[in-house]
Structure formats: C-alpha cells, structure tokens
Amino acid sequence: MSRKVAVLAVPDGQLLDITGPFQCFASANEPAWNGAEPPYEPVVVSLAGGPLRTSSGLVIETRPLAELDGEEVDTLIVAGGIGTRRAMHDEAVIQAIRHWAARVRRLASVCTGAYLLAAAGLLDGKRVATHWWAADGLQRRFPQIRVEPEPIFIHDGGIWTSAGVTAGIDLSLALIQEDLGHDRAMAIARALVVFLKRPGDQAQFSAALEAQVSSDQDFTGLHAWVREHLAEDIKVERLARRVGMSERTFARAYAAKAGRTPARMVEALRLEAARRALETTDRPVKQVARECGFGDEERMRRAFQRRLGVCPLDYRMRFAAE
CATH class of the missing domain: 1.10.10.60 (Homeodomain-like)
Incomplete structure (x- = not known):
C-alpha cells in the first residue's frame, strides 16, 4: 500500500521547505519504476486547509489537517519558514503536531519547522538540525535540546530534523532510501538533477x-x-x-x-x-x-x-x- 506522507505548512512558510520534500516523494511515484504501485501518497496540509500564502508570495492549495483523522499517515514533515515565528505560539498548531506525532510512524522537520517540534516538547534531549541562521536562536529558546548548526540533517530517536531550504530534499531522499533502498533514492536524485545526494553529516556550507x-x-x-x-x-x-x-x-x-x-x-x-x-x-x-x-x-x-x-x-x- 502507498504510504501517505503529509507535509504540514504554516502561513508564510518557505516555499522550498514545502515543495522540495513533496516533489521528492511525488517523483518516487513516476511511471519510470516499471509500472509498480506508487509507493507514496504525498499531500500538503495546513491547520485550516485551503489556499496558503508562502513567504515568497506564491499561494499553494492545502488540505485541512483534520481531514486526515480517518486516514493512516505514515510520515509527517513539518515545514519551516518565517511563519513558524507566529505558529510556535499558536496552541492549536502545537496541539495538532503533538496529536499526529503519536500517530505517525515517522516525524520530521525542515528548517525552522524544528521550532514547532521543540515547542511541542518532541525534541527534548535530542540532537537537532536546523537552518544555520536559526541554530543559535533555537538553542537559546529550547536549552533542553542539542542543536548542531552544521549537519544537513540528523536522525535521533525516531525523529528527523534538517537544515533549511534545499536540505529538505536531502532529508527526503534519505527517508526514501530508508524505505525503498539506495538504488531507488539515487535514481530519484538523478531524475531531480540533484548534483550529489549529500550525507546528513555533511556541513551545510561547503x-x-x-x-x-x-x-x-x-x-x-x-x-x-x-x-x-x-x-x-x-x-x-x-x-x-x-x-x-x-x-x-x-x-x-x-x-x-x-x-x-x-x-x-x-x-x-x-x-x-x-x-x-x-x-x-x-x-x-x-x-x-x-x-x-x-x-x-x-x-x-x-x-x-x-x-x-x-x-x-x-x-x-x-x-x-x-
């Protein structure tokens, strides 16, 4: 059965934080894979659903997160962007993340989406990656977590966190490799014209x-x-x-x-x-x-x-x- 992968976006989220992971999982479904059943069902969700304006000004269509209550969600990816500054103080958003964290097999964040996971108390005691620009602020606000400013992504205790923007693609390829194997992940990277599938421990800056x-x-x-x-x-x-x-x-x-x-x-x-x-x-x-x-x-x-x-x-x- 296809695994449902939900990318949670907030108003003024970073467009590539949302669409980068979405495209990776969508590319895994393309017909090039010998007619096999699509392994993923990616969907972009928000708390309210409907049109959502990203920080770039582009508006994307989202499903209400509550609509997934009757469905089995395999992976929840919380996208980042400047909108997380407000969203981390929205108790409805934080409660929804807590609710879904207990239901999904796999939980991840891209960029400052880590702020939302931390505000929900899901990163306590864990090693955490985020955009290098936000690392110091995340550590100061949540001293109970261990922010590492260099890695592209980190997997600790069943939760994946990544650096910003294009690092969400590296994170998604790693999740796909975990599910479908190295060869499929590399084939998807080639299809996306990714120059190099970067390991998580690689530094954000060359x-x-x-x-x-x-x-x-x-x-x-x-x-x-x-x-x-x-x-x-x-x-x-x-x-x-x-x-x-x-x-x-x-x-x-x-x-x-x-x-x-x-x-x-x-x-x-x-x-x-x-x-x-x-x-x-x-x-x-x-x-x-x-x-x-x-x-x-x-x-x-x-x-x-x-x-x-x-x-x-x-x-x-x-x-x-x-």
Missing part, C-alpha cells in the same frame, strides 16, 4: 562557499587557485605572493576578514575534496590523501578525526555511493 562568504572579493581568486593546486605544497608565503602581500600582512589580513588562518582554510578545502573523493570514487585512501595534499594517509586520518570525528575508511563505508 568549505569553498564558507571561505568565499566569510572573507571578501579580495580573496575569491585565491580560494579558486587553492582548489586547483591542493596536491601541491601550499605554504603561507606562497599564498601571500599570489595576492601581492608580505607574509605577515597577508596572514593578519586574511584572519581578520575570514575568521580563520590561511592554513585552516587550506585544510578545510583539502578535507572537502577528500570527502567528495571518498564518497564518489573507489580510489585507495592513500591515493586520495596524496591527491588532496595531505601527503600521507596518517595526516589525512588525523584531520578527519579532528574535524569529523571519524577516520577516512569509516567515512567511506558510511557515505560512499553503493
């Missing part, structure tokens, strides 16, 4: 994007050059020459603008390249270490343990494409 947004345009070209020369010996003095500064001036200016040392930036870019290689290729770990500039496997292992809490081989076993 190291390259983080370097770019945390400094300024003075160093954009430098970051691109580093990514193209990771296997080489990249010292601070070489970086300084690339931007036409003395070593001391460059080190001081970069740390002031980027919030970390040039050496930490280089290691972060190497680590990201190594993670991608371990996820998507079968090259030996020693070869990956050399190609990404770590020099040897032991040095890369120490970087993985320090930054990710796992050794490269274990990382590959957990996240490599089958």
Whole structure:
C-alpha cells in the first residue's frame, strides 16, 4: 500500500521547505519504476486547509489537517519558514503536531519547522538540525535540546530534523532510501538533477562557499587557485605572493576578514575534496590523501578525526555511493 506522507505548512512558510520534500516523494511515484504501485501518497496540509500564502508570495492549495483523522499517515514533515515565528505560539498548531506525532510512524522537520517540534516538547534531549541562521536562536529558546548548526540533517530517536531550504530534499531522499533502498533514492536524485545526494553529516556550507562568504572579493581568486593546486605544497608565503602581500600582512589580513588562518582554510578545502573523493570514487585512501595534499594517509586520518570525528575508511563505508 502507498504510504501517505503529509507535509504540514504554516502561513508564510518557505516555499522550498514545502515543495522540495513533496516533489521528492511525488517523483518516487513516476511511471519510470516499471509500472509498480506508487509507493507514496504525498499531500500538503495546513491547520485550516485551503489556499496558503508562502513567504515568497506564491499561494499553494492545502488540505485541512483534520481531514486526515480517518486516514493512516505514515510520515509527517513539518515545514519551516518565517511563519513558524507566529505558529510556535499558536496552541492549536502545537496541539495538532503533538496529536499526529503519536500517530505517525515517522516525524520530521525542515528548517525552522524544528521550532514547532521543540515547542511541542518532541525534541527534548535530542540532537537537532536546523537552518544555520536559526541554530543559535533555537538553542537559546529550547536549552533542553542539542542543536548542531552544521549537519544537513540528523536522525535521533525516531525523529528527523534538517537544515533549511534545499536540505529538505536531502532529508527526503534519505527517508526514501530508508524505505525503498539506495538504488531507488539515487535514481530519484538523478531524475531531480540533484548534483550529489549529500550525507546528513555533511556541513551545510561547503568549505569553498564558507571561505568565499566569510572573507571578501579580495580573496575569491585565491580560494579558486587553492582548489586547483591542493596536491601541491601550499605554504603561507606562497599564498601571500599570489595576492601581492608580505607574509605577515597577508596572514593578519586574511584572519581578520575570514575568521580563520590561511592554513585552516587550506585544510578545510583539502578535507572537502577528500570527502567528495571518498564518497564518489573507489580510489585507495592513500591515493586520495596524496591527491588532496595531505601527503600521507596518517595526516589525512588525523584531520578527519579532528574535524569529523571519524577516520577516512569509516567515512567511506558510511557515505560512499553503493
């Protein structure tokens, strides 16, 4: 039988928080899967039902949540967006989430939908993901939960929480993989033209994007050059020459603008390249270490343990494409 997946939206919700998961489950039903019975019945619901205006201004049609009372709902996904600021103080919304949390097999949130689950008391003592922008506020308001600002999604105690916007797609693909297997989830990712099915422990920001947004345009070209020369010996003095500064001036200016040392930036870019290689290729770990500039496997292992809490081989076993 098809599993009913309900995406709960609130007024002024984030459009992609709602439609991203919905489309993933809808894509799992497309005829390409050998004429098999559709595995999912996705539906968008709201407390009142009817037209619902999202934060982008686009209006979507929703079913009243109460209409599902006589139906069996497998998964409830609570979408986020700026509207959750009001919804978390709406007792009717919170009571409805509590009611359905006790009935569904699987409960999840996207972005600031975690605020609604937390307000319902469903995240106490759990590790929780949300949009990086909202992480500090969520932790302050609900000190009884453990907010982790970096992961794309987290599964803890039967509840899934994810970062914002497109991370809802990664979460949904993980839920589909749990139900239908790796091959089907990867096929759906390809159909959606998702560049890479990201593991939950992957950081919300790529190291390259983080370097770019945390400094300024003075160093954009430098970051691109580093990514193209990771296997080489990249010292601070070489970086300084690339931007036409003395070593001391460059080190001081970069740390002031980027919030970390040039050496930490280089290691972060190497680590990201190594993670991608371990996820998507079968090259030996020693070869990956050399190609990404770590020099040897032991040095890369120490970087993985320090930054990710796992050794490269274990990382590959957990996240490599089958």
